[in-house]
Amino acid sequence: MKRYHQLFLAVCATLVLAPSAARAQAFGLNEIGSCAFSRGFATTSAPCNDASAIFWNPAATAGMKGNSILVGGAAIAVKAKFTRDSAMGAHEADIPMALVPHIFVNHAMGDRMSVGLGVYVPYGLTSQWKTDFPGRFLAQKAAIASIYVQPNVSMSFKGGKWKVGGGPVLGHSSVELIQGADLADQIARVDSLTTPTVRTVIRFSQLGIARRTEFARATLEGSTTSFGLNVGVLGKLSEHWTMGARYLSSLMMEYKDADAKFEQQETGIKFAANNPLGYPAGTLFDTLVAARGRYCTASGDVMPVAPGATPGSAQTCTAAGLLGKQTVTTRIPHPDQFQVGFAYTGFSNWLIAVDYEWTGWKKFTNLPVDFSRDSVALVCQAAIAGTVTPCDYDVLDRDLFEDYNNTSAIRIGAEHTLKNGWLIRGGFSGVAAAAPDETVTPLLPEQDRTYWSIGTAFPIIKDKVTLDAAYGFVLGSGRRGRIDERLSRAVLGSALNSGIYDLSANVLSLSLKANF
């Protein structure tokens, strides 16, 4: 017996110490079932005795008795802060508390087979900053919520020693992105150079407009669906040892024709006398027809009034503007997950489990944002002098470089059964960031995280109704990040990153389990 103890400790230590670069997470959400959360998500080899196994190991539902239902959710309160270099101030995030639901049902069809259905959220994120946050031009709010619906079938073999299960996954994902538009990046003028057809672009930043001058705020909203599968296997290796593994396939979420709206923001820019644009002294940028006309959706529409200005006689749009109501298309891969683990029950009334989890975040290479009105039809200067090449300026389109890495995580959990039938649980999960140093942004200030969780389960009606409760604290390590766009992959994080993101979260999870 003692030999097993030593073996188990050796396994734990090895798993924890070896992969110091263990990675996982990004916008992954693991708060699926209070039991699993309180056990540090180390549940593949010893799934919780409830229907959440449909996610954590689809095989484990085989052998469950009767009907089982699990309903609950996690309340996630995230605190984040960005501290700019050179004492330029700290900016607290403004993230609303997120409520992440889960519901699972399982029906046993005899002793060897079960069918069930799970609805859970394996990927989700809300990153929201105050409206004066200097990084709002990347994201003032970024929210993604992806709900997976998974029918499940499981069976056991060899007297219940081995179990397999799985089912298709229908994923529905919705995204929302609110970001500022920087006047400094916009085209102010197109000048002729050597010939009337060869032109050079002059942007407002070259005319002195400060970077991070928010002249418009964009709101992008869309949703989509995709399909995948989730499968698992569970085996009893000996009296006290079990092992399990699961695989959740990747789902590519293509958000086509999402809504894009732009709202004019007050810049307060008042042109000085003798300005390079030739405006009369005191001209307010916000009231210029050239500025307001950008928000026209179609010719003939009433031209928007500048923010803070008194509506005068109505002016009419003469053409659709670049920032009129339009559509946008983007794509976010939801990576595949593979998790394998071992559990040990050799200690009296104790269950101890260790899992390794791999996530295929490398698929998340870029985040394209393609607007339906993305260009100004002009002729721009070609690389070779004297050559005229048609091109557009892509003043709105973006292709954000993400370049995530595949990730690993180590998860350790324990559960102790008290004499009165209550369960107490504890868990730890150490994960490192999927994002490289160049992609620590307001959308997702990725960083190494540790999850510490505790929980309990107490029977409300013995063998019928149980309430699981868990509390967890998520602590980020802090990481240098950026608030400006990375325009080229040649630009490294050391040149881009201009401050430190700090992140922490408190999570409370409750699940109600009923067997009937």
Add this chain to the structure above:
Amino acid sequence: MSRLYSLRGLALALGVAGLANSCSVPYSDLIAPAAARGDMFNSYVAIGNSITAGYQSGGIIDSTQKRSYAFLLAQSMGTRFAYPSLAGRGCAPLITSFLTQARPAGTSALTCDLRSAATATDIMNNLGVPGAWSYDPNVNSSATSNALTTLFLGGKSQVQRAREAKPTFASIWIGNNDVLGPASTGCTTANAACPVTLGNITPSATFLTTYDAIIDSLKLTSPDLKGVLIGVVNVINAPLYFPVDSLTGAVKTAFDAIACGAGTASTTCAIGLPSAVDLDASCAAGSGALINAMLAFQIRTNAHPAFIVCTPGGAGTFGPLPAPVGDILVLTSAEQNTITTAVATYNTYLSTKATTLGWAYYDPNTQLATLKSAGTVVRRVPNFGSATAPFGTGLSLDGVHPNAAVHLIIANDIVTAINAKYATTLPVVF
């Protein structure tokens, strides 16, 4: 025993996990860079005019912007200092030859390559704008606004941009143009050639009010702001102005070579002595008049006849001359006194204001007078035969704006003033 042992095992496993995780966290690189010389210098802003901006030799380019005393001061403080970097050849490119007033090939005084988009930033530290008067820092636009006002401030005032930086320390050097503008013409009477006259020198009461408003605006959002006030330069001591008494011998020959030499457009150079400028009797020794060195180029371009008259009104040996001859580009003793008095009044106020605020005060006139007295770094009389250093080794080719050498001297003088006031240890810069 078994249960105790099992709990120990669990605790050890979790403890090892936490230790391993904490050891992998790279905390060491997570300290936001701050000012090296203390919190007082965490956010430094410089309000001012062309000298603060880094204007030299009738133009401004990125390399001269980085030689401004304000930039050097920030280096001493070890703090962030963003300036409105100009692209390419600058705006305008610098004069490369005093003798021809030429700029780099293919450029002119109207050439402007705009701001560098790559270095555009939101928080600016150097807010100095060439041409700014004392009333400019608090307004978006004024009669003296120019293209650089927009290029540097982007439609906001110096104070607005300064407040965005949440400053902890400010330097203010404004007011030079309040006397330089009028002094540069030397006119007492306005006309087409003299849009600005000595009558346009900012009244001291107005100067005080506008200056107070600048400081009040800054302290409104940064009540604990510290800083240094820098006195107004008595511009009559700039080597651009030289005593008419010295316009003899080799100096006169070199002056004539510019004004009436080969390529001159002057139609009057040969009226008196052939190919020479005639000095009126009113400019005789003892007149005390100062001549603006640019008069040589005015004559060369035929914007001014080849006569130097030191009596306002234009009457002289040669009979009545059209206005503003005798007025423009000449400072009589009385006019010099007007300027000196105005500067002295400004600086008395600034010194008192600095004391009231608990700020440092630096009067550059003492140092500039010392340099001029020595005559090398700042010449007493221009060397009209030099293309590259006519006003001394420390003055740029426009005769007004210091070059890198004098910016360095000024920066270190300010460092000394700050250290004395605040008991700080800002190092000298090199």
